Amino acid sequence: MAGDHNSVGPAPMSRPSEFDLIARLFAPLATAPGAFGLKDDVAIIAARAGFDLVVTTDAIVEGVDFFSGDPPAGVAAKALRVNLSDLAAKGAEPAAYLLNLALPRGVDMPWLEDFARGLRDDQARFGITLLGGDTGSTPGPLSVAITAFGHVPQGQMIIRGGARLGDAVFVTGTLGDSGGGLALLKGEAGADLSAGLRAFLIDRYRLPQPPVLFGPALRGIATAAVDVSDGLLADLGHVADASGVRIAVEAARIPISPALAVLWGRDTVSILRAATAGDDYQIAFTAPLSSEAEIAKGAHDTIVTRIGRVESGVGVALLDAAGHEIAVARRGFRHF
Ligand code: ADP
Ligand code: MG
Numbered sequence: 001m002a003g004d005h006n007s008v009g010p011a012p013m014s015r016p017s018e019f020d021l022i023a024r025l026f027a028p029l030a031t032a033p034g035a036f037g038l039k040d041d042v043a044i045i046a047a048r049a050g051f052d053l054v055v056t057t058d059a060i061v062e063g064v065d066f067f068s069g070d071p072p073a074g075v076a077a078k079a080l081r082v083n084l085s086d087l088a089a090k091g092a093e094p095a096a097y098l099l100n101l102a103l104p105r106g107v108d109m110p111w112l113e114d115f116a117r118g119l120r121d122d123q124a125r126f127g128i129t130l131l132g133g134d135t136g137s138t139p140g141p142l143s144v145a146i147t148a149f150g151h152v153p154q155g156q157m158i159i160r161g162g163a164r165l166g167d168a169v170f171v172t173g174t175l176g177d178s179g180g181g182l183a184l185l186k187g188e189a190g191a192d193l194s195a196g197l198r199a200f201l202i203d204r205y206r207l208p209q210p211p212v213l214f215g216p217a218l219r220g221i222a223t224a225a226v227d228v229s230d231g232l233l234a235d236l237g238h239v240a241d242a243s244g245v246r247i248a249v250e251a252a253r254i255p256i257s258p259a260l261a262v263l264w265g266r267d268t269v270s271i272l273r274a275a276t277a278g279d280d281y282q283i284a285f286t287a288p289l290s291s292e293a294e295i296a297k298g299a300h301d302t303i304v305t306r307i308g309r310v311e312s313g314v315g316v317a318l319l320d321a322a323g324h325e326i327a328v329a330r331r332g333f334r335h336f
Pocket of ligand 2: 135
């Protein structure tokens, strides 16, 4: 993917010291009293009686998770949203985050201002606030690491290990759009795709749309859940392992967007690709079949599709229309 690791923004360029940077760009985002205006060594998250504090961290790296020339506000939003996706899958409401930046030399003030704007907009959109972080330089690619905190009522976090025999399996959104967008950006496909569909798919790659409001609605309903980041089959595999069950997914039920159907088609190979591409940032979960109506009620704008069932056994099976298992060579994205 991206080759020149130091090519973000115009070449050499001055930027303020890290302290000026923090004061000018990040302190305005740190509005909670416990952040001390980013003027202390640490921050405080006030304990909330009756709630557990849920913690997650995810980093995105230039050339791996985004391209060098990607709009900075979008890079910021992606870094935040890949973490919000984990919180949502656990039924947690976003509360606060830490931001750890490794900046190559070429990153200049306009780049950083747009980056901070992306954070500000998503803070307002998702109700989360900056608590602190670290800012350093790197001879390597730009990296944005975020640690996010969320709240769930005590004991109500939705774990991976709770799937029960007979549960139905559901997934939010549509799958594979981000993978399609990445294929377009890499020039691997879609030379003849219309501009509108192209933009839709690329946007799904650049800007995940995790179901942040829907996640908490699953508390007390979902028996297990996982954030779909590496690919549906890989991530459902984690639920199957943790729960000691087998998960059977019907290929024909996997939700594919109209745009992706135009790009890749709807045959088995395409569905398999959508179910293993990764970067979806949707939620896959299990729940009793009897709760389907309640799930639909809590979904509002979120698409929720029933795609399979929980059985005895191990692993994840992808089934064709006749109920035969489809061979899967690669279940999801792997860094190494
Ligand atoms: P230290 O010397 O302990 O590393 P820093 O100078 O890195 O402290 O940080 C000073 C303050 O600025 C701290 O409150 C820290 O949380 C905050 N901070 C540093 N970098 C960032 C960042 N990228 N985003 C938010 N806050 C930051
Ligand atoms: Mg520091």
